[in-house]
Amino acid sequence: MIQLTNIHKTFKVGKREVEALKGVTIHVKKGEIFGVIGSSGAGKSTLLRIVNLLEKPISGTVIVNGKNLLQLNEKQLRISRKKIGIIFRHFNLLSSYNVFDNVAEILRMTHVPKQEIKKKVEGLLRLVGLADKAGEYPSQLSGGQKQRVGIARALAMEPEILLCDEATSALDPQTTESILELLLNINEKLGLTILLITHEMEVIKKICDRVAVMEKGEVIEQGSVLDIFSTPKHPTTKNFIRTVFDDAIPKDMIEKIAVSSPCSKILRVSFRGDAALDPVISTLATRYRVTSNVLFGSINYIKGTPLGILFLQISGEREGVAQAITYLKQVVYHVDIRSEYDAEEVVAK
Numbered sequence: 197m198i199q200l201t202n203i204h205k206t207f208k209v210g211k212r213e214v215e216a217l218k219g220v221t222i223h224v225k226k227g228e229i230f231g232v233i234g235s236s237g238a239g240k241s242t243l244l245r246i247v248n249l250l251e252k253p254i255s256g257t258v259i260v261n262g263k264n265l266l267q268l269n270e271k272q273l274r275i276s277r278k279k280i281g282i283i284f285r286h287f288n289l290l291s292s293y294n295v296f297d298n299v300a301e302i303l304r305m306t307h308v309p310k311q312e313i314k315k316k317v318e319g320l321l322r323l324v325g326l327a328d329k330a331g332e333y334p335s336q337l338s339g340g341q342k343q344r345v346g347i348a349r350a351l352a353m354e355p356e357i358l359l360c361d362e363a364t365s366a367l368d369p370q371t372t373e374s375i376l377e378l379l380l381n382i383n384e385k386l387g388l389t390i391l392l393i394t395h396e397m398e399v400i401k402k403i404c405d406r407v408a409v410m411e412k413g414e415v416i417e418q419g420s421v422l423d424i425f426s427t428p429k430h431p432t433t434k435n436f437i438r439t440v441f442d443d444a445i446p447k448d449m450i451e452k453i454a455v456s457s458p459c460s461k462i463l464r465v466s467f468r469g470d471a472a473l474d475p476v477i478s479t480l481a482t483r484y485r486v487t488s489n490v491l492f493g494s495i496n497y498i499k500g501t502p503l504g505i506l507f508l509q510i511s512g513e514r515e516g517v518a519q520a521i522t523y524l525k526q527v528v529y530h531v532d533i534r535s536e537y538d539a540e541e542v543v544a545k
């Protein structure tokens with residue numbers, strides 16, 4: 197659906213060149229919600245603007261809906277852009293237009309007949325929950341309501357893709373939640389493909405299917421949100437995950453374990469939250485003669501799917517511990533053995 201491949205983009209600032217994107221590749225599938233997360237300056241907005249060629253890359257390919265946008269002429273590009281809606285962090289509404297006209301404007305510009313516009317705008321306002329606000333002006337609306345108008349306006353041209361530029365970053369947590377629910381609803385109801393950029397892991401966790409983590413113009417990690425939460429690899433990804441649940445084991449705890457039972461291993465085990473783990477733990481004891489000590493555990497909802505994260509300390513004979521880990525890997529979603537939690541490595545340091 198959206199295939200950005202090996203995208204490079206630089207900006208000239210005076211005599212200096214800023215490399216905003218350094219060979220970024222992301223492929224967004226039809227109907228999915230794909231999130232790009234990164235800190236300020238990572239290159240997210242630039243990447244988003246490349247999807248509809250508001251920014252042109254200096255190299256790379258931009259294929260949207262099967263069309264190579266860089267090979268289209270102006271007219272063809274205008275047609276392709278109609279299939280790409282966009283919503284902005286500061287809503288970008290016309291303050292002198294009421295809600296109805298903010299949504300209707302784009303339809304008028306494309307000469308849609310008046311009656312059709314009325315029917316369409318009313319339908320869109322119903323969809324975003326603003327049927328009773330058609331006559332109000334942006335200054336009379338809350339942030340969440342303004343973003344709902346922004347969403348209705350973006351949907352007016354019946355796009356196949358919706359780009360969301362930090363759509364919830366100006367909103368409080370409760371309003372954020374309701375806007376995310378609306379996006380999820382639209383994605384399911386209309387089969388819309390959504391590409392969103394954000395600096396909030398909560399947004400990724402709540403509605404995205406896949407995620408790319410960006411840093412300094414590069415994608416440092418990408419995959420399904422479940423996999424990224426289960427086995428984050430890059431330190432920046434781990435830090436983003438810690439903003440939604442703190443899974444750091446205190447260093448002094450690891451040191452204590454390392455000293456008291458140097459053959460033990462600390463594992464970060466991810467499992468489907470609705471899976472029963474009790475039989476697994478008892479099998480570890482009876483079959484491999486190891487003891488399992490739960491150091492920390494939590495259940496998180498990744499787009500509605502419960503994902504349990506458990507830190508287990510496995511102790512016993514070295515061979516038993518190794519076999520227990522092999523067994524665990526077969527029966528749970530993921531087992532992550534991190535060097536920072538390795539008792540032997542901690543002692544060696």
Ligand SMILES: Nc1ncnc2c1ncn2[C@@H]1O[C@H](COP(=O)(O)OP(=O)(O)OP(=O)(O)O)[C@@H](O)[C@H]1O
Nearest residue numbers: 207209214216234235236237238239240241242243
């Ligand atoms: N029009 C521009 N002219 C010059 N430099 C730019 C321009 N747009 C972006 N940059 C630079 O490119 C880099 C990436 O910026 P970008 O806005 O894409 O990052 P971002 O991840 O979206 O950040 P934020 O979350 O703060 O919006 C930054 O160093 C930024 O200063």
